[in-house]
Amino acid sequence: MTLDALTDPAGYAFVQQQQGWIGNGVTDRFEPPTILDRFTRSAEWLSDRLAPDGVAFASFTFDAGSDGSAIAIPEQLVRVDGPGSNGRAELVNGVNKVRYAGASVSEVDWMEAVATATAQIREGRYDKVVLARDLQVWADDVLDPIGLAEKLAARFPSCMTFVHEGFVGATPELLVRRIGNRVESVVLAGTTTPDDAAGRALLASEKDREEHGYAKESARAALAPLCDDLEVDADPWLLRLDNLQHLATRLTGTLREPTHVLELVGALHPTAAVGGTPREVAVPLIGSLEGMDRARYAGPVGVVRGNGDGTFGIALRCAQLTARRARLFAGCGIVAGSLPEAELEETRLKLNTMQQALGARTN
């Protein structure tokens, strides 16, 4: 299996299309301060610790003010290149009975938060905000991040499957990749079920195109000042996964000056795919509207090279595992035309990604 080399349950992985990195054990670890320039501080910390071809694993909280971000230089680093053997098949298929055990916010309270947001949007206070909710899981046995990641990587090969100290997920959304002076980002916003008819309806939906447009514009505005020739897809296309599909826009450019991947992360995060528009109005409202701390959900997660290259996804379709418990997360973009019950359903579809991997009921 792709993640064969991952043996440390508190370890690290970042793999896409059977390519990527695995880390076991920790040589050096940094908890970035809870301040706005945490990405710059992280790049500084790495600069005298990582060889140019070295790799560190990073996961940041959504909110700069929340504890829990961590960068680790692993003791053992393994390059993943191909499918691997079948060594962990028995673990992947292990049965661990899991149960729902509540949420930070009830479904009805969450729908009310969506209604509050749409009212504020219609009043003209802002254009879009992304609201998320969580789901708690309680299991008979300690939850296995490695087996969970293995399942996700097998079902969602095109996604970035990540493991970071018990935080596990498979995200379809590329926040940024830097290779030399080339930069790439894929913005997602707008979601439906994976069938053809639903895809056509999504492409034609004015509400979803509006929601997508804010996210695309936020990434464009962050990258344009740093790039010479930023190319942005003129129209969104469908990114189809096994259980969902999204409207997607790819941005590619050439850096004007050498810019560390963590500086690019700092410029982009949070895009309006997980934050809101205008960012300075909508993002500060998220905490009180949602009534929970997102922790590392919707934050940047990825790998950094010592030469400043790296790849970061936005941590979506994920769970924080703590022994026999897990916290699952999902959110969706709210615009003027959003309906609370439809948004709740969308979070259910997204939560199902992890519920199915955990072996929980599919709702």
Ligand SMILES: C=C(O[C@@H]1C=C(C(=O)O)C=C[C@H]1O)C(=O)O
């Ligand atoms: C917020 C999430 O997903 C984001 C929101 C989307 C939407 O609102 O349609 C689609 C993809 C992601 O950018 C999530 O999966 O939790």
